[in-house]
Amino acid sequence: MIYKDLRGFIKQVDDLGALRRIGGADQRYELGGITEVAAGTADCPAILFDRIKGIKPGFRVFTNATTTPQRAALALGIDPALSPLDALKAWMKKRETLKALKPAEVSKAAFLENSMRGKTVDMTRLPAPYWHRKDGGPFIGSGAIVVMRDPDGGWINASIYRVQVHGRNKVTVQFDHPGRHGAVIAKKYWDKGKPCPVAVVCGQDPSLFVAGFEYLPDGQSEFDFAGAIKGAPLEVLPGPVTGLPLPANSEIVLEGELLPANKTMQPEGPFGEFTGYYANEARPCPVMRVGAIHHRDDPILLGSPPMKPPRFHFGLPFRAASIWSQLEMAGVSDVVGVWQHVAQLMTVVAIRQRYAGHAKRAGLIAAANSYMGRLVVVVDDDVDPSNLADVMWAVTTRCEPAEQIDIVRNAWSSALDPRIPDEAKAAGVTSHSKAIIEAVRPFGWRERFPPTSALTADEARGIEAKWGAAILGRAPPSRPKPSRPKPSRPKPSRPKPSRPKRRLAKRGKA
Numbered sequence: 293m294i295y296k297d298l299r300g301f302i303k304q305v306d307d308l309g310a311l312r313r314i315g316g317a318d319q320r321y322e323l324g325g326i327t328e329v330a331a332g333t334a335d336c337p338a339i340l341f342d343r344i345k346g347i348k349p350g351f352r353v354f355t356n357a358t359t360t361p362q363r364a365a366l367a368l369g370i371d372p373a374l375s376p377l378d379a380l381k382a383w384m385k386k387r388e389t390l391k392a393l394k395p396a397e398v399s400k401a402a403f404l405e406n407s408m409r410g411k412t413v414d415m416t417r418l419p420a421p422y423w424h425r426k427d428g429g430p431f432i433g434s435g436a437i438v439v440m441r442d443p444d445g446g447w448i449n450a451s452i453y454r455v456q457v458h459g460r461n462k463v464t465v466q467f468d469h470p471g472r473h474g475a476v477i478a479k480k481y482w483d484k485g486k487p488c489p490v491a492v493v494c495g496q497d498p499s500l501f502v503a504g505f506e507y508l509p510d511g512q513s514e515f516d517f518a519g520a521i522k523g524a525p526l527e528v529l530p531g532p533v534t535g536l537p538l539p540a541n542s543e544i545v546l547e548g549e550l551l552p553a554n555k556t557m558q559p560e561g562p563f564g565e566f567t568g569y570y571a572n573e574a575r576p577c578p579v580m581r582v583g584a585i586h587h588r589d590d591p592i593l594l595g596s597p598p599m600k601p602p603r604f605h606f607g608l609p610f611r612a613a614s615i616w617s618q619l620e621m622a623g624v625s626d627v628v629g630v631w632q633h634v635a636q637l638m639t640v641v642a643i644r645q646r647y648a649g650h651a652k653r654a655g656l657i658a659a660a661n662s663y664m665g666r667l668v669v670v671v672d673d674d675v676d677p678s679n680l681a682d683v684m685w686a687v688t689t690r691c692e693p694a695e696q697i698d699i700v701r702n703a704w705s706s707a708l709d710p711r712i713p714d715e716a717k718a719a720g721v722t723s724h725s726k727a728i729i730e731a732v733r734p735f736g737w738r739e740r741f742p743p744t745s746a747l748t749a750d751e752a753r754g755i756e757a758k759w760g761a762a763i764l765g766r767a768p769p770s771r772p773k774p775s776r777p778k779p780s781r782p783k784p785s786r787p788k789p790s791r792p793k794r795r796l797a798k799r800g801k802a
């Protein structure tokens with residue numbers, strides 16, 4: 293069953309044994325620090341913060357929501373027990389058949405349980421975290437959805453743009469570039485000398501988080517896409533201040549106006565980026581005047597701060613799925629997997645080699661479509677592209693650097709790239725070079741290549757099924773319970789039926 297709202301999702305995460313509750317952390321740097329350290333551990337748990345210092349108890353912050361392949365699958369309505377690569381493939385297939393579903397208007401909304409209006413609006417009552425030490429301020433929106441209505445078509449755009457808090461009723465909304473739908477829509481109001489009605493939805497359901505960073509064409513609402521993921525229309529209620537349709541089960545909603553950028557701007561940022569660096573100094577940014585704050589009782593803010601890679605806000609590398617589709621569309625056959633590591637900065641393609649040049653063909657297409665990625669690796673089909681250790685084994689044993697590494701220059705990156713010098717950026721350069729590593733057995737003598745002594749994936753699974761408990765130091769299910777519980781392995785306080793089996797082989801994380 294797919295979750296109903298963020299609370300429903302958190303309950304499912306808890307049932308998987310993947311939730312940690314933390315009380316007493318500080319809004320300044322501790323929420324961010326704890327989130328980053330947790331995301332760097334092997335289990336990468338989701339965290340629910342409560343009793344945040346200086347904030348009314350009950351106001352909570354939820355982080356690392358979908359940072360593992362397992363929880364990302366859960367968010368997409370895909371079986372969380374699938375292997376990471378199978379889950380990615382299942383999403384690729386599901387996405388191809390998704391049908392947009394318009395939201396359904398309802399007459400009651402949970403987010404209206406509490407409201408601050410006009411003079412009583414006070415952003416400082418909400419737990420907006422200072423995520424990283426050198427951030428320019430607290431951010432209420434790191435994974436929040438910014439909702440606007442296109443004045444021409446009347447369609448609703450609902451995407452993720454970061455939102456910084458500057459005062460009791462003042463926040464900024466940051467568009468990476470003027471092509472963002474939010475920027476295009478706001479400009480239409482501003483060009484007529486009017487402010488743009490806007491709402492910021494914090495603590496939305498994860499299907500909306502996923503929809504919020506999909507590249508959808510203009511005219512297509514992220515709300516409809518979220519409905520498609522869930523297989524049920526999103527329930528919305530017109531906001532009392534803006535009339536914008538707002539997801540009824542959201543935790544926190546800000547309503548207000550985005551003021552014309554030629555009149556009011558506010559220095560915004562800097563903000564730690566997903567590359568693990570700061571990309572810019574503070575820069576002027578459009579201001580939203582907050583006319584109302586609505587929230588549920590004991591609301592939960594969904595926080596999705598960028599962190600040093602390989603930590604990433606989503607556990608399945610979506611762009612790898614689109615590169616996989618692009619390879620297939622381009623006629624590259626026998627692709628058995630595509631995955632991205634280091635927060636999508638490295639792409640790996642696994643193929644069953646059929647002809648000389650097959651690996652290079654796959655590598656070139658993957659390189660062309662690897663946003664910001666300097667490293668593309670092509671591996672054989674016996675290597676799991678989602679397992680970085682496996683990939684590096686192939687790189688160090690099947691690739692002769694002098695023969696099997698190519699460099700493509702002036703390729704797709706972005707202004708966020710920390711390795712492009714300032715002078716070049718000032719001159720408009722946002723491209724970099726990419727290395728394509730063919731870590732495959734050389735085609736001409738692949739049959740004579742030394743055979744591997746490693747278990748096949750099937751053999752390893754067989755061993756896991758038969759001997760896994762013994763290897764992990766757990767009693768197999770058939771054996772009688774030991775009379776005394778071992779102190780070093782405390783039993784979980786309650787049964788966790790749907791928790792997938794722990795794998796022996798450590799999986800690479802996106």
Ligand SMILES: Cc1cc2nc3c(=O)[nH]c(=O)nc-3n(C[C@H](O)[C@H](O)[C@H](O)COP(=O)(O)O)c2cc1C
Nearest residue numbers: 451452453454466467468472473474505506507596
């Ligand atoms: C966690 C997260 C944070 C993001 N922050 C921003 C941001 O601050 N500004 C921005 O322009 N895009 C940001 N993005 C990317 C956009 O949400 C994404 O490209 C989206 O598809 C843009 O939607 P649009 O086509 O409706 O403008 C972020 C994405 C994620 C997942």
Ligand SMILES: [Mn+2]
Nearest residue numbers: 449451473508
């Ligand atoms: Mn859009």
